[in-house]
Ligand SMILES: Nc1ncnc2c1ncn2[C@@H]1O[C@H](COP(=O)(O)OP(=O)(O)O)[C@@H](O)[C@H]1O
């Protein structure tokens with residue numbers, strides 16, 4: 492049985508990552524892969540309940556980080572690890588890079604605390620490929636304003652998203668072997684062409 496792969500989609504809110512999840516999954520299925528599409532916070536019954544709390548309620552910064560990792564622990568145990576062991580491919584709409592970017596970059600929680608949690612919750616597991624959908628803040632904001640009612644994170648101010656984006660880009664530079672930065676100001680069609688190339692490269 493061939494080994495499964497773990498792919499994560501990241502970016503600030505409104506960057507356009509969710510738009511491409513199903514496209515990527517369909518592309519991999521057309522290559523004969525079994526694909527599990529999931530998300531964080533969420534992906535399990537407990538994780539989805541925590542998501543409801545995390546996206547609506549104000550709380551202490553460290554509580555927020557701990558709950559993100561608690562949801563992630565359950566997600567790995569119930570969904571991600573079993574799928575990879577079966578040889579399935581997993582596409583997750585966000586994973587730990589989001590905690591580094593949002594709670595670390597955006598909210599300024601000390602990175603060493605997040606690294607300790609990451610070491611605890613998934614010492615061995617890292618994505619094989621992380622697609623970072625990157626756009627200037629004004630573009631992301633305009634896309635969000637045009638489409639939906641904003642949750643707790645989406646209501647944050649520009650400096651929060653600037654710091655979140657900066658931390659994402661810093662991590663992309665720190666882990667260049669797994670990160671690919673996608674210029675998400677391109678048209679959806681152009682991004683899909685790029686995604687096709689990236690996913691075919693991973694399948695080879
Ligand atoms: N490349 C793009 N060009 C123009 N609009 C886009 C693009 N990508 C996404 N959008 C639109 O922007 C909005 C937010 O996209 P979404 O995928 O939900 O963002 P995210 O999941 O990153 O928060 C949606 O209305 C979507 O149709």
Ligand SMILES: Cc1cn([C@H]2C[C@H](O)[C@@H](COP(=O)(O)OP(=O)(O)O)O2)c(=O)[nH]c1=O
Nearest residue numbers: 504509531532559585586589590593644645
């Ligand atoms: C996984 C994760 C998400 N988040 C935030 C980022 C998003 O604003 C929010 C939910 O992510 P997302 O699924 O992108 O929301 P949407 O349904 O609006 O596309 O949670 C964190 O702050 N830390 C994390 O570790």
